[in-house]
Amino acid sequence: MTGRFRHLRTAAGLLAAVATLTAQPGSAQPGRQTYRDAFQSWRQGDPDLERDAATNTDLSSRTGTAAAAAARYATARAASLRAAMTEANKSMEWLNTARLTPEPDLAPAVDLQRLVAGSTEQVTKQIGIYADDSDPALQPVRQALARERSALLALSGAISERQAAVTKAAGAFVAVEQARVRAIEPHQAIVGALQNTASGLEQETLAWAEYYRLVAEGTRGAVAATPAGATPSITPSAPVSTTGTAPATAPLPDPSPPNGTSPDAVTTGGVRINNPARNSPSAPVSAPVSPEVSDPAPSAAVRINSPAGSSTPRVNNPAAAPVVSSSMNRFVGSWTFPMGGLYHGPQPDVADFEVKEDGGNLTGTLNARFWPFADIKAVTTVRFEFSGTFGTARVQSFPLVTSDGAKGSIDLIPGPAFNLLEINFYTDRVPGKLSRGNLLLIRK
Amino acid sequence: MPTDRHRSCGARRRRWLNGCRIGVLGLAASTAMAVAQSATPNSTPEDRAAAVAAARASAEQAEKSWLSLAPGLDAKLAPLLPCDPAARKSIQDVSRASDARNQALLAYLRLTAEQAAEQTQGARRILEAETASAPDASDERTDTALERAAIETQTAKLVPGANGRRELSSAWTTLSQIHDSASRRATLADQNAGSRDRGLAALRDVLAAHQARESALRQEIDAFQAEAARWNTYYTLRLSRAQAECSAIGGGPTSTPPARPAANGKKKQ
Numbered sequence: 001m002t003g004r005f006r007h008l009r010t011a012a013g014l015l016a017a018v019a020t021l022t023a024q025p026g027s028a029q030p031g032r033q034t035y036r037d038a039f040q041s042w043r044q045g046d047p048d049l050e051r052d053a054a055t056n057t058d059l060s061s062r063t064g065t066a067a068a069a070a071a072r073y074a075t076a077r078a079a080s081l082r083a084a085m086t087e088a089n090k091s092m093e094w095l096n097t098a099r100l101t102p103e104p105d106l107a108p109a110v111d112l113q114r115l116v117a118g119s120t121e122q123v124t125k126q127i128g129i130y131a132d133d134s135d136p137a138l139q140p141v142r143q144a145l146a147r148e149r150s151a152l153l154a155l156s157g158a159i160s161e162r163q164a165a166v167t168k169a170a171g172a173f174v175a176v177e178q179a180r181v182r183a184i185e186p187h188q189a190i191v192g193a194l195q196n197t198a199s200g201l202e203q204e205t206l207a208w209a210e211y212y213r214l215v216a217e218g219t220r221g222a223v224a225a226t227p228a229g230a231t232p233s234i235t236p237s238a239p240v241s242t243t244g245t246a247p248a249t250a251p252l253p254d255p256s257p258p259n260g261t262s263p264d265a266v267t268t269g270g271v272r273i274n275n276p277a278r279n280s281p282s283a284p285v286s287a288p289v290s291p292e293v294s295d296p297a298p299s300a301a302v303r304i305n306s307p308a309g310s311s312t313p314r315v316n317n318p319a320a321a322p323v324v325s326s327s328m329n330r331f332v333g334s335w336t337f338p339m340g341g342l343y344h345g346p347q348p349d350v351a352d353f354e355v356k357e358d359g360g361n362l363t364g365t366l367n368a369r370f371w372p373f374a375d376i377k378a379v380t381t382v383r384f385e386f387s388g389t390f391g392t393a394r395v396q397s398f399p400l401v402t403s404d405g406a407k408g409s410i411d412l413i414p415g416p417a418f419n420l421l422e423i424n425f426y427t428d429r430v431p432g433k434l435s436r437g438n439l440l441l442i443r444k
Numbered sequence: 445m446p447t448d449r450h451r452s453c454g455a456r457r458r459r460w461l462n463g464c465r466i467g468v469l470g471l472a473a474s475t476a477m478a479v480a481q482s483a484t485p486n487s488t489p490e491d492r493a494a495a496v497a498a499a500r501a502s503a504e505q506a507e508k509s510w511l512s513l514a515p516g517l518d519a520k521l522a523p524l525l526p527c528d529p530a531a532r533k534s535i536q537d538v539s540r541a542s543d544a545r546n547q548a549l550l551a552y553l554r555l556t557a558e559q560a561a562e563q564t565q566g567a568r569r570i571l572e573a574e575t576a577s578a579p580d581a582s583d584e585r586t587d588t589a590l591e592r593a594a595i596e597t598q599t600a601k602l603v604p605g606a607n608g609r610r611e612l613s614s615a616w617t618t619l620s621q622i623h624d625s626a627s628r629r630a631t632l633a634d635q636n637a638g639s640r641d642r643g644l645a646a647l648r649d650v651l652a653a654h655q656a657r658e659s660a661l662r663q664e665i666d667a668f669q670a671e672a673a674r675w676n677t678y679y680t681l682r683l684s685r686a687q688a689e690c691s692a693i694g695g696g697p698t699s700t701p702p703a704r705p706a707a708n709g710k711k712k713q
């Protein structure tokens with residue numbers, strides 16, 4: 001588990017750096033060219049990194065830059081995929097909702113023809129009655145009967161023609177439905193392939209972060225003991241756990257500034273970096289820390305702070321010590337689930353999370369959509385509101401009520417970077433609805 | 445020509461009932477018109493579907509009302525004298541019911557055709573969007589191939605280091621896993637390109653089918669309008685015949701109100 005957490009923090013740190021970069025004004029819109037540019041930038045940035053790994057003693061700085069470039073590419077690629085998935089889902093939604101309602105034949109020709117035939121027979125009989133009568137007074141009647149009979153014959157023909165048109169329209173109706181059903185299968189395949197591609201890309205993004213970390217540590221000749229399971233398993237179906245709460249043996253460092261002061265951001269190598277490392281007097285002396293936190297050596301992807309006591313920005317400085325409490329600002333704001341983001345359990349499609357301060361209380365809402373999960377076979381939405389008193393603990397817990405009236409609770413867990421927030425919620429079971437979710441959000 | 449026609453209490457009862465039916469018909473026709481007008485061009489597909497359903501209900505009602513009168517018309521006229529105003533009224537009642545039925549059915553068919561036109565537009569929009577994004581599939585294949593090639597280059601460059609420095613073997617393993625994943629994505633990109641081709645072809649079929657249906661519904665409307673005109677002609681001629689029959693026996697216009705029957709019995713002609 002420790003390895004998984006370290007792995008998560010590594011990727012999350014990258015994500016935070018990338019998100020900070022992409023939030024700069026003038027960022028390009030997500031698109032194919034954007035990620036192609038990012039790809040070129042990554043690949044042409046340091047083409048000899050691997051070759052130099054055989055001889056150089058410390059490539060930490062270069063691996064950090066490469067990892068950030070890889071993450072930039074992944075983010076842009078994910079945005080492009082998200083746009084493609086939106087398009088594909090739109091087609092699927094249309095195909096599913098364009099189902100035609102059967103059209104009953106409201107004026108069956110058989111009934112009408114019977115009616116017309118009866119009247120025609122009657123008129124014909126009348127014409128026969130008057131046929132041999134030479135009374136001139138009956139002439140208009142004979143003429144009227146003849147006209148009526150002609151009208152009935154014409155009517156019969158019109159009914160037949162309409163019936164032919166109705167039959168043709170009914171055939172067209174069946175053809176539409178058959179074509180619509182045939183179109184669903186390839187579109188389901190498109191959506192499935194895009195989802196699997198996104199899932200694979202998500203895993204690769206994490207693996208790239210791990211790879212550059214391993215290269216950095218390998219060149220130093222001292223690969224940190226990687227616990228079993230720490231190396232990412234790149235299988236599309238294996239979601240990465242963000243876990244509900246931080247384990248007691250490895251509290252997540254909170255980069256929020258002590259005393260609420262905001263440190264100056266520094267940019268180096270095109271990467272916006274965080275505040276200098278700091279000590280927290282409130283951190284228990286005996287608090288166990290993760291290998292990464294205790295490792296003073298640079299870590300390729302996560303620690304992009306400045307070293308303590310140094311005015312020179314440097315990537316991969318010693319980790320900040322964990323702090324126990326969090327400021328309200330750490331949680332307040334608008335958050336979203338990034339494409340290829342981290343989750344555990346149901347996979348989010350989209351998630352918008354709003355947190356507000358209200359006189360010492362925190363209130364918030366989640367509007368999210370999740371892909372089918374376990375026994376829930378359809379895309380489901382989750383909407384809830386929460387509120388409660390802001391406490392001093394690092395992890396804030398609040399009761400929540402969903403739009404369906406179900407009750408539950410939510411934990412707000414500060415992520416490894418200031419612009420990351422993990423949420424973990426549980427609700428009473430409602431048939432057809434998700435009752436839990438765990439995802440890592442990024443500040444909008 | 446029969447001369448023993450007479451009015452009966454039963455006939456008067458039927459006329460009263462028919463009057464009620466005509467009232468229902470008028471209501472159905474006006475409902476159909478209101479429904480047709482309520483589906484404005486800015487209506488949502490849901491509004492349109494609701495309007496079609498309401499129009500269908502009105503048309504069914506109007507059809508039912510007309511069919512409750514039309515088949516019995518000849519039998520109803522048979523016992524009446526040629527100049528009996530009830531004969532003219534009976535024909536006019538059925539004629540009005542027929543008009544109401546034609547209006548309601550036409551309103552329903554027009555709404556259905558408008559709905560079909562919207563569905564054709566929807567199919568066209570989806571097809572255009574997918575056609576525009578069709579190159580994405582081949583781009584995806586190209587880009588994934590580039591990714592794989594880049595990973596293979598990285599791997600080749602890392603091999604000497606991994607052979608010489610045991611500490612780099614984990615990095616090499618991770619890179620291999622990334623390569624495997626990129627290969628799987630390449631397979632997905634190939635499959636996706638095939639699915640997109642099939643999806644586009646299927647959408648073209650959907651659009652063609654919608655266009656054919658829209659055309660068929662227009663033809664159905666034309667055919668129904670022609671039939672409605674024939675019904676109208678028929679009832680007009682039926683009324684002309686009744687007037688001719690009345691004239692043949694020297695009777696006056698049948699629109700003259702009948703003499704009020706004696707309170708205690710029937711009036712002989």
